[in-house]
Amino acid sequence: MFPYKDENPTVLTPFVTVGIIVFTTAVWILGQGAGTYPTLAESVCRLGVVPAELTGRLRETVALPLGPGLSCEVGPNPAWYTLVTSVFAHGGWFHLIGNMWFLWVFGNNVEDSMGHTRFLIFYLLTGVLAALAQVMVQPGSTVPMVGASGAISGVMGGYLVLYPFVRIHMLVFFGFLVTTITVPAYLMLLYWALIQFLSSLWSLGLGQEGGVAFMAHFGGFVAGAALIKLFAKPELVARHRYGRWVRRRYYGPW
Numbered sequence: 707m708f709p710y711k712d713e714n715p716t717v718l719t720p721f722v723t724v725g726i727i728v729f730t731t732a733v734w735i736l737g738q739g740a741g742t743y744p745t746l747a748e749s750v751c752r753l754g755v756v757p758a759e760l761t762g763r764l765r766e767t768v769a770l771p772l773g774p775g776l777s778c779e780v781g782p783n784p785a786w787y788t789l790v791t792s793v794f795a796h797g798g799w800f801h802l803i804g805n806m807w808f809l810w811v812f813g814n815n816v817e818d819s820m821g822h823t824r825f826l827i828f829y830l831l832t833g834v835l836a837a838l839a840q841v842m843v844q845p846g847s848t849v850p851m852v853g854a855s856g857a858i859s860g861v862m863g864g865y866l867v868l869y870p871f872v873r874i875h876m877l878v879f880f881g882f883l884v885t886t887i888t889v890p891a892y893l894m895l896l897y898w899a900l901i902q903f904l905s906s907l908w909s910l911g912l913g914q915e916g917g918v919a920f921m922a923h924f925g926g927f928v929a930g931a932a933l934i935k936l937f938a939k940p941e942l943v944a945r946h947r948y949g950r951w952v953r954r955r956y957y958g959p960w
Contacts, residue, residue, distance in 0.1 A: 707887075709811050709894060713873040717945050720814035722822045726829065727806045730854060733794045734802050741799055744776050751778035753795040754850025755788045755837045761845040770848060780848050788850075793833040795852040805854045811874075812865045813858070818946070819868050819938040828937045832860020832929045839925020843910060851919050856926035859902070863930030866895040868943055899927045 737753075739745025751772065758764045759780055767781035796802040817825040836856020870892035878885050906920035 707894065707897075708877045708879075709808070709874050710877055711875045712811060712815070712869075712891070713875075714815045714869055714946065716814050716818045717942070718818045718821070720817045722825045722829075723809060723813040723817050726813070726826075726854075727809060730794050730796075730806065731802065734796055738795060743773060746797075747772040747776055747778070749795060750797060750850050750852050751780075753788060753791040754852040755792045755841065756780045756785070756850050757841040757844050757847040760784045760786065760789075760841055763846045764848070768848060778850065780850075789834045789837050790830060792837060792850075792852045793830065793854050793857050796854070797852055801853060805858055809854065809858050809861065813861050815869060815872075815946075816861050816864045816934075816938075819864075819934075819943045821939060821942065824937045824939075828864070828930075828933065829857050829861065832863075832926050832933065833857030835929040836860060836922040836926030837919075839929075840919045840922035843906070843921045851922070853919070853922075855919070856922040859923045859926030860930030860933075862895055862898070863927040863932075864934035864938070865930075866892060866927075867931050867934045868938060869946065870895075895927075899924060902927065 734740060738749040751770075759782070762782065762784070764780060764782045767779050769777040769779050771777050796805065813825075813829075816828070820828065833854065833856050836859060837851065840851060840856075870890065872891045873888050874891050874894045875886060875888050876894065878887055902920050902923040905918070906924055909917065909920055
């Protein structure tokens with residue numbers, strides 16, 4: 707299932723959401739060579755989170771092969787800045803396009819609920835917490851981790867709390883057959899979060915390193931749902947037809 711729009715008009719112009727999409731795309735094209743080798747491999751090594759570095763599991767420098775004549779050196783000195791830089795780096799065109807599309811569908815309304823500056827902080831914070839969730843479950847992994855998925859998962863968790871009854875239009879694929887359905891946001895988002903959690907358990911059970919960081923997705927989602935009350939401004943949420951229930955039930959009396 708792939709969401710392509712929601713029925714939740716915004717009030718504020720989503721400058722930060724658009725800015726993040728533009729900046730992340732610029733990083734992909736200018737900093738990652740638009741996926742060309744060896745620029746892509748070098749950028750993932752330089753910008754990605756390596757769990758074993760952050761947890762101190764590496765006692766000496768290790769060279770990870772990236773391709774012919776190219777390796778990524780990871781070692782005992784933690785590169786904490788990668789918790790932020792990894793949010794703006796990606797591993798492929800589909801990785802980038804999928805993430806930016808999800809950000810556009812859900813990010814503009816979450817930005818609308820808290821204002822521009824708060825949304826930028828919220829986005830970065832949930833991205834960092836998402837990466838740390840993956841580090842916690844795979845503390846010895848030496849595979850660099852990149853992608854905005856954790857931060858966008860945080861946005862989706864916040865969206866679930868704020869606008870659970872908004873109608874989401876989705877593409878559904880049955881082999882070569884494609885159809886559309888419309889479901890409430892809570893159904894789509896909770897189903898998505900469940901898939902991430904179960905997929906994380908499956909990959910951990912296999913001892914798999916690399917690939918999709920499912921726990922980062924689930925961790926970011928939980929972080930976004932937990933932190934949204936601290937960032938959202940009730941007076942902004944209340945302007946939305948679907949957001950008024952939050953004022954009454956979630957934030958409590960004023």
